[in-house]
Amino acid sequence: MSDKIRINFLHPTNPSQSLTARVPPEMTAAWLVEQLIVRGFIPQSSEVGQYKLQDIRTNNLLHDDQSLLAAGVQDGASIRVIHATTGAEVGPR
Amino acid sequence: MKPGELIERRRFDFRVVSDMRGPVFDFEAYRSRADLERRRNPITRPEDGGQASKYRMTLRVPTLVGPGEFAPETVFGVDLDVYNYPLAEPLTWVISRPIPWSPHFKEGAPICIGTEFWVARKGHVTLGDLVIHIAMMLNWDEKGRGPGYVGWNKEALEYHAEHYQGRSLDPDFRYPTLPVWLFGAASSGPEPSFEVIERTDDDVPEW
Numbered sequence: 001m002s003d004k005i006r007i008n009f010l011h012p013t014n015p016s017q018s019l020t021a022r023v024p025p026e027m028t029a030a031w032l033v034e035q036l037i038v039r040g041f042i043p044q045s046s047e048v049g050q051y052k053l054q055d056i057r058t059n060n061l062l063h064d065d066q067s068l069l070a071a072g073v074q075d076g077a078s079i080r081v082i083h084a085t086t087g088a089e090v091g092p093r
Numbered sequence: 094m095k096p097g098e099l100i101e102r103r104r105f106d107f108r109v110v111s112d113m114r115g116p117v118f119d120f121e122a123y124r125s126r127a128d129l130e131r132r133r134n135p136i137t138r139p140e141d142g143g144q145a146s147k148y149r150m151t152l153r154v155p156t157l158v159g160p161g162e163f164a165p166e167t168v169f170g171v172d173l174d175v176y177n178y179p180l181a182e183p184l185t186w187v188i189s190r191p192i193p194w195s196p197h198f199k200e201g202a203p204i205c206i207g208t209e210f211w212v213a214r215k216g217h218v219t220l221g222d223l224v225i226h227i228a229m230m231l232n233w234d235e236k237g238r239g240p241g242y243v244g245w246n247k248e249a250l251e252y253h254a255e256h257y258q259g260r261s262l263d264p265d266f267r268y269p270t271l272p273v274w275l276f277g278a279a280s281s282g283p284e285p286s287f288e289v290i291e292r293t294d295d296d297v298p299e300w
Contacts, residue, residue, distance in 0.1 A: 004288065020291040027286065031140035035287040038097040 005068065005075040009036060012051070012083040017041070025069040029053045029062035033081070042081055052082040094178075100143035102179055106220035107142030112272035113221050116153065117228065123147040129170065146174040149188065150224065155262065156231040158191040160252055163262075167193055167231055169204060171223065182211035183223065194252075196244025197230050204230075205244055221271045228268045234261035 004022040009032075011017035019041045023032065033051045036042050042051065053062045055071065056078040062071045073079065094102065110120055122136040122145035123129040129147040136145045148171040158164045168189035175181050185204040192198050197205040210226055211218055229235055233253055244250065 006290070016293065018291075018293050019289060022288040022290060024286055027140050028138075032287075034097075034100055034143055038101055039287075039289065040097075041292070044096050 005073070005077075007032075007068070007073070008076075008078045009041065010056075010078060010080045012042060012081045023068070025073070026067045028065050028067050029071075030064040032068075032079075033064075036081065050084055052084050054080045054082055056080055099178070103145055103173060104139075104142040106173065107136070107145045108139060109219050109221040109272060109275060110148070110150075110224060111139070111142075112274070113224060113269045115269060117267070118150070118152055118224055118269040120148050120150040123149070126172070147172050148220075152224070152228050152231060154228050154231040154266065154268075157194040157233070157249065157253070157262065159194050162194070164189075164191060164193070169227065171220070173220070179216040179218070180212070182206060182208075183220070185223075185227075193231060194246065194249045195230065195233070196246045196250050199245040202245070206230075219271070219275070221269075221275070225268050225271070229261075232261045232263055232266050232268075233257065234264075234266070 003025075005025050006020065006022050009019045009021065011019075019036065019039070021035075023035075029052070032053060033042075036051075037044050052064075054060065055062070055073050057074070058072065060071055061082075062068075062073075062079075107122060110118075114120070121129075121132065122142075123134065124136065124144050124146065126147055128134045129149055132149070136142065149168065150171060151166055151168050153166040155163045155165055156167060166189070167187065170184075170186045170188050172184040173179075175184050185206065186202075187193070187198055187200070187204065192200050199205075204227060206223065206226060211223070
């Protein structure tokens with residue numbers, strides 16, 4: 001497994017809340033969302049895929065099964081957790 | 094158990110049994126009973142382990158399937174998606190045929206793992222422990238469940254008593270073992286994958 005990278009997660013609704021963690025870069029967006037739920041940073045979603053992750057630097061939206069490495073997320077990156085609504089478009093507009 | 098905790102428990106179980114794979118034990122993990130029955134979409138990545146609730150397990154433990162007859166392996170199912178897991182024992186059933194000739198195995202019924210093995214331990218038991226327990230039952234390697242116990246197969250029990258005098262089928266059999274990291278071996282235990290460094294929020298207490 002590769003060396004971990006440092007990621008700063010930004011809360012979907014409260015800009016003052018953030019969580020910084022060191023994570024393996026080969027882990028997927030879906031796994032990261034699960035970790036954030038388990039640690040109480042974001043509430044349990046009622047539907048699969050309700051949360052999405054967005055790299056602030058590139059504005060790239062990570063697919064659920066896409067790893068940080070594959071998405072080009074770098075050490076020290078800030079990632080915004082987006083609360084996606086089913087049927088609605090997510091990401092930058 | 095909260096949904097998030099259950100996901101973590103399932104991931105933990107998946108990790109434990111993943112590190113027990115070998116010549117004697119192997120498994121496939123699935124998200125649903127339908128996937129298990131069709132053997133499609135198996136869960137293979139550790140990061141997906143939290144979704145693993147159905148297992149198709151194979152134990153290559155020679156076991157009696159009739160008087161003097163042996164089967165080299167037994168395939169069985171395990172379903173963690175039961176109310177109050179892990180306090181409640183997972184559902185188990187035999188998939189392969191013939192069914193082991195034993196008081197603990199019966200067609201169309203759960204494997205009789207015993208309440209003292211799972212329920213009495215109040216959740217402090219892993220899926221890996223269950224694998225070892227069933228392996229030992231297949232090898233008739235147990236202390237017994239008291240005088241008068243006949244389980245589902247009195248005939249098999251009497252046969253075993255007559256031919257093995259209480260011994261296991263193979264006293265030298267080497268069972269799968271729990272991963273060493275489970276016992277807190279510092280040198281072999283991987284560090285937590287998701288390592289929180291800092292958290293800034295007003296409402297959520299520290300953990």
